[in-house]
Amino acid sequence: MAAIPKTLSKLRPEVKNELPLILLHNIVVFPYSAVTLTIGRSDSLSALEFALDNDKEVLIVFYRGSEHEPSYQHLHPLGTTARIIEIFKTSDDKLRILAEGLRSVEIKKILFKKDIPLGQYSLIKDSSQENCEAAVTLVKEQFQGFAKIRQKKIPDEVVEDVVNMDNPERLIGVVSTFLKLEIEKFIPLLDQISIKKRLEELAVILQMENESLHLKSNLAERAKERMERTQKEYFLNEQLKEIQKELGNEEVDPSGAQEIRQELEKLELSEDIRLKLLTEVKRLSNSHPMSPESGVLRTYLEWITELPWGKRSIDQHDIIKAARILDDDHFGLEKAKDRILDFIAARQMEPKGRSPILCFVGPPGTGKTSLGQSVAKALGRRFVRISLGGIRDEAEIRGHRKTYVGALPGKIIQALKRASMSNPVILLDEVDKLASDYRGDPSSALLEVLDPEQNNSFVDHYIEVPFDLSGVLFISTANNLEKIPHPLRDRMEIIRTPGYTMLEKKSIARQFLIPKQIADNGLKEARVRFQDASLDLLIRGYTQEAGVRGMERAINQVMRKTSRKLLHDEQTRPGRWLVNSSALHEYQENTAVYNAPENTLPAVKGLKIEVTPKLVRDYLGNERLEDDLGTTGRPGLAPGLYFDGGGGGVLPIEAVIYDGEQELLLTGQLGDVMKESAQIALSYLRANRERFGLKMDFDKDKVIHIHVPQGAVPVDGPSAGVALTAALLSSALGIPVKEDLVMTGEVTLTDRILPVGGIKEKTLAARRRDFSRIIMPKDNKRDADELPMDIREQLTFIYHDRLHDALMDIFPPGAFPG
Numbered sequence: 001m002a003a004i005p006k007t008l009s010k011l012r013p014e015v016k017n018e019l020p021l022i023l024l025h026n027i028v029v030f031p032y033s034a035v036t037l038t039i040g041r042s043d044s045l046s047a048l049e050f051a052l053d054n055d056k057e058v059l060i061v062f063y064r065g066s067e068h069e070p071s072y073q074h075l076h077p078l079g080t081t082a083r084i085i086e087i088f089k090t091s092d093d094k095l096r097i098l099a100e101g102l103r104s105v106e107i108k109k110i111l112f113k114k115d116i117p118l119g120q121y122s123l124i125k126d127s128s129q130e131n132c133e134a135a136v137t138l139v140k141e142q143f144q145g146f147a148k149i150r151q152k153k154i155p156d157e158v159v160e161d162v163v164n165m166d167n168p169e170r171l172i173g174v175v176s177t178f179l180k181l182e183i184e185k186f187i188p189l190l191d192q193i194s195i196k197k198r199l200e201e202l203a204v205i206l207q208m209e210n211e212s213l214h215l216k217s218n219l220a221e222r223a224k225e226r227m228e229r230t231q232k233e234y235f236l237n238e239q240l241k242e243i244q245k246e247l248g249n250e251e252v253d254p255s256g257a258q259e260i261r262q263e264l265e266k267l268e269l270s271e272d273i274r275l276k277l278l279t280e281v282k283r284l285s286n287s288h289p290m291s292p293e294s295g296v297l298r299t300y301l302e303w304i305t306e307l308p309w310g311k312r313s314i315d316q317h318d319i320i321k322a323a324r325i326l327d328d329d330h331f332g333l334e335k336a337k338d339r340i341l342d343f344i345a346a347r348q349m350e351p352k353g354r355s356p357i358l359c360f361v362g363p364p365g366t367g368k369t370s371l372g373q374s375v376a377k378a379l380g381r382r383f384v385r386i387s388l389g390g391i392r393d394e395a396e397i398r399g400h401r402k403t404y405v406g407a408l409p410g411k412i413i414q415a416l417k418r419a420s421m422s423n424p425v426i427l428l429d430e431v432d433k434l435a436s437d438y439r440g441d442p443s444s445a446l447l448e449v450l451d452p453e454q455n456n457s458f459v460d461h462y463i464e465v466p467f468d469l470s471g472v473l474f475i476s477t478a479n480n481l482e483k484i485p486h487p488l489r490d491r492m493e494i495i496r497t498p499g500y501t502m503l504e505k506k507s508i509a510r511q512f513l514i515p516k517q518i519a520d521n522g523l524k525e526a527r528v529r530f531q532d533a534s535l536d537l538l539i540r541g542y543t544q545e546a547g548v549r550g551m552e553r554a555i556n557q558v559m560r561k562t563s564r565k566l567l568h569d570e571q572t573r574p575g576r577w578l579v580n581s582s583a584l585h586e587y588q589e590n591t592a593v594y595n596a597p598e599n600t601l602p603a604v605k606g607l608k609i610e611v612t613p614k615l616v617r618d619y620l621g622n623e624r625l626e627d628d629l630g631t632t633g634r635p636g637l638a639p640g641l642y643f644d645g646g647g648g649g650v651l652p653i654e655a656v657i658y659d660g661e662q663e664l665l666l667t668g669q670l671g672d673v674m675k676e677s678a679q680i681a682l683s684y685l686r687a688n689r690e691r692f693g694l695k696m697d698f699d700k701d702k703v704i705h706i707h708v709p710q711g712a713v714p715v716d717g718p719s720a721g722v723a724l725t726a727a728l729l730s731s732a733l734g735i736p737v738k739e740d741l742v743m744t745g746e747v748t749l750t751d752r753i754l755p756v757g758g759i760k761e762k763t764l765a766a767r768r769r770d771f772s773r774i775i776m777p778k779d780n781k782r783d784a785d786e787l788p789m790d791i792r793e794q795l796t797f798i799y800h801d802r803l804h805d806a807l808m809d810i811f812p813p814g815a816f817p818g
């Protein structure tokens with residue numbers, strides 16, 4: 001027990017308002033309430049013994065702090081006097097008493113008499129009892145509601161007695177006896193001296209308790225209903241099984257396990273896989289049909305049975321027919337077609353050979369996706385396309401664990417299910433657009449799929465058993481080879497589908513695009529003819545691209561406007577007002593003339609439509625030609641060539657030198673490699689200034705500013721090295737480079753020019769921009785020799801392996817000394 005304060009340890013004389021003090025830790029006693037208390041502490045036992053020897057009255061006060069070591073300094077200022085009615089002794093030497101609260105009092109002083117705690121108090125006089133009828137009524141109504149929903153029912157006679165009570169303080173005491181609340185919820189009620197305030201606080205407590213009991217009751221009722229429904233279903237299912245057995249219909253299977261077992265018997269499965277799946281079927285048959293586990297197992301097994309285990313389509317090995325199909329669907333793309341025919345021939349010689357992993361790389365609109373469809377058609381296989389653009393989650397490839405809510409297999413297994421064959425052609429479209437984040441790296445998940453050494457036992461996280469992908473012909477497409485991770489790129493055979501030449505575009509337009517757009521716009525029966533000049537204008541003036549999508553959109557726009565004009569002319573032509581001769585009499589004079597129906601279609605059969613350059617301009621507007629790059633007679637300007645995922649293009653590079661603090665300033669969205677090329681070009685000119693007639697201090701106290709226009713387009717790579725050097729030298733000498741000349745090549749500090757990639761795309765870009773001469777690395781001659789003959793005839797290629805020699809051809813004669 002806590003130490004007794006010295007100020008309270010002196011003996012005090014007995015006074016009228018002084019009673020033995022009993023401290024309670026977790027119980028609050030109100031007047032007129034009957035409570036049972038267990039007394040075990042020595043100070044409380046002394047107070048109780050003192051009260052029994054006198055008039056059996058005690059002072060009960062609530063305190064805060066430790067239950068076993070009460071502090072007399074943390075008592076509540078208000079307490080209750082109580083009369084001891086009965087007393088019992090417990091088996092553990094404690095006393096249990098029944099006490100009845102008498103009056104609310106205010107504690108004035110605490111003192112000790114022979115270690116007996118005594119409390120002096122004063123009675124609380126409250127004059128507000130006369131104006132508390134409304135609060136009394138509210139408490140009675142709330143108590144009636146409380147009595148109805150209380151788990152331990154309150155006798156009706158008790159409720160009736162409470163309703164008939166006239167004494168407000170007695171009402172508070174009796175009602176509080178039935179409230180089994182935490183002590184903290186009683187404190188606001190105890191703090192109120194006014195009876196009216198206590199009644200209002202008690203009404204709030206009762207309302208909150210009623211709402212809580214209502215909520216608990218509703219939850220318990222719903223849980224009970226659900227349990228009863230589940231039990232009912234279980235017993236009914238068991239009874240149904242017994243009834244079916246008695247009727248001899250034992251094959252009835254509410255879980256569907258028997259049907260799935262029969263489907264599994266039909267599949268070509270290995271023994272290990274079959275045993276695992278039969279174990280899952282047994283779990284399904286033993287589970288309750290309405291349980292969540294049953295639904296998960298049934299969905300899983302249905303996926304297993306719907307996969308094409310061992311189902312293979314028969315390949316077509318006719319090379320001549322395959323070549324005809326490829327030529328009918330695509331113009332050009334000879335390398336890709338040759339590789340596909342090689343595969344068909346090899347498969348005919350060895351049917352069990354492994355399928356290659358092909359990757360078509362090229363600009364948009366060059367026929368990569370449709371070429372995959374043609375491969376499937378040539379082989380006689382099913383075709384499934386999987387779009388990989390923007391996929392970030394590894395589970396999109398490998399699937400989710402079946403225990404997750406809404407789990408599904410990955411895209412590879414889903415594609416096999418759609419194909420219904422185990423050897424389809426699966427096109428992995430836009431493989432260079434894969435992304436990665438905290439959920440995993442899908443490109444790493446593809447390593448197993450695209451590795452012929454591993455994909456014969458591919459395990460999807462959902463199906464959890466190996467599936468043989470060795471019969472699948474995987475074809476991937478990409479715009480930018482550099483964006484494909486090296487381990488993934490190493491597993492694929494790269495086949496480039498470069499941009500089309502002018503002649504190839506015209507052939508594609510006449511063989512494929514124009515007939516398609518004529519049919520799509522309702523002009524199939526008309527005789528539509530595009531003049532050569534119209535096609536030239538449409539390609540050069542409106543579609544500066546490597547592929548043919550823009551050209552197809554332009555042709556479609558011409559055909560749409562042609563159809564619209566024909567329909568407009570038909571609906572507005574003279575003579576649409578017709579005379580109804582049968583209606584010419586005096587009673588029908590208003591219906592003798594009528595207008596032909598507005599939905600009358602124009603007669604296009606045999607109609608000759610000539611698409612002229614003027615018609616193209618009328619329908620498409622002014623040509624959307626790019627500027628001339630400002631390459632005519634301007635020092636410090638050199639046109640370079642670039643190649644990216646969208647094809648090739650011409651890149652103007654500008655350089656100026658002016659007075660200022662010596663620095664190299666680079667602007668435009670230049671990548672790190674291109675910035676390094678600019679540094680190399682400047683260092684080369686500094687080291688060889690005498691060879692080019694530059695002053696010794698041409699860059700001293702000078703700002704050298706190199707700018708690449710079209711800054712909205714990021715550019716990078718080493719192939720602009722020659723153009724960067726030429727632009728710097730042109731600015732330093734004040735001499736422009738030769739006209740009608742464009743250049744590409746990587747440079748080094750030792751006067752070498754190294755080969756670069758994308759020669760065909762760069763060459764086509766130069767031709768689209770009407771350049772006739774190209775400076776390129778000598779080692780790229782083999783790439784130029786593979787260009788179509790019409791391109792080689794239109795362009796002059798100047799090959800160099802030394803930067804000094806290339807600059808001699810780039811600048812006019814006499815630009816350099818000697």
